[in-house]
Amino acid sequence: MKKAIYPGSFDPITKGHLDIIRRGSKSFDKVIVAVLINSEKQGLFSIEERVSLIRKATFGIDNVEIISFDGLLVDYMEKNHISIILKGLRNSKDFEYELQMANVNKILGNEIETIFMISNPENSYISSSMVKEVCKLGGNISGLVPSEVESIIKKKIMG
Numbered sequence: 001m002k003k004a005i006y007p008g009s010f011d012p013i014t015k016g017h018l019d020i021i022r023r024g025s026k027s028f029d030k031v032i033v034a035v036l037i038n039s040e041k042q043g044l045f046s047i048e049e050r051v052s053l054i055r056k057a058t059f060g061i062d063n064v065e066i067i068s069f070d071g072l073l074v075d076y077m078e079k080n081h082i083s084i085i086l087k088g089l090r091n092s093k094d095f096e097y098e099l100q101m102a103n104v105n106k107i108l109g110n111e112i113e114t115i116f117m118i119s120n121p122e123n124s125y126i127s128s129s130m131v132k133e134v135c136k137l138g139g140n141i142s143g144l145v146p147s148e149v150e151s152i153i154k155k156k157i158m159g
C-alpha cells in the first residue's frame with residue numbers, strides 16, 4: 001500500500017491544503033494528514049479544532065486519515081511504517097524552506113522520500129496566516145478556505 005504523510009500546522013486548513021490532499025489522494029492509496037502539536041507555538045486554533053476542520057473539509061475523500069503528532073516527523077513515520085512525505089510548493093520561497101526540511105528529514109530518517117506537488121496557480125498566494133489576517137480585518141475569505149469550514153473559521157476569528 002502506497003502511503004504518504006502530509007504534515008503541517010493547518011492553523012487553519014486552506015483551499016491550497018485541500019487541493020494537495022485531494023490530488024494526493026489520487027496518487028497514493030492513503031494520505032495521512034498530520035497536524036503538528038507544537039508546544040512552542042500556540043496558534044489560533046487548538047489541535048482538536050484543526051483536526052475537526054480538516055475532517056469536515058475532506059469529508060467524502062475515503063482514503064484520507066487525519067492524525068496529530070508531536071516530536072520528530074520521521075519518528076512518527078518510522079513507528080507507523082510510512083516512508084513518503086507529501087508537500088505542496090507555492091513559490092520559490094517555499095522551495096528554499098522545503099528543500100532544507102526534505103534534506104534534514106532524509107538525514108534523520110531511514111529511506112524517507114519527500115514528494116512535492118506544485119500548487120494550482122489560484123492557490124499559490126494562500127496561506128493560513130493570510131486567512132487569519134484577512135478575516136480579522138473583515139475581508140471575504142470564501143476564496144481562501146474550503147466552503148465546508150468557512151463559517152466555523154469566521155466565527156472563531158470574528159467571534
Ligand code: PNS
Nearest residue numbers: 007008009010036071072073074101104
Ligand atoms: O505548516 P508548516 O508549519 O510549514 O509545517 C511544518 C512541519 C510541521 C512540516 C515541520 O515543522 C515538521 O515536520 N515539524 C516536526 C518536527 C520535525 O520533524 N523537525 C525536523 C524536520 S524539519
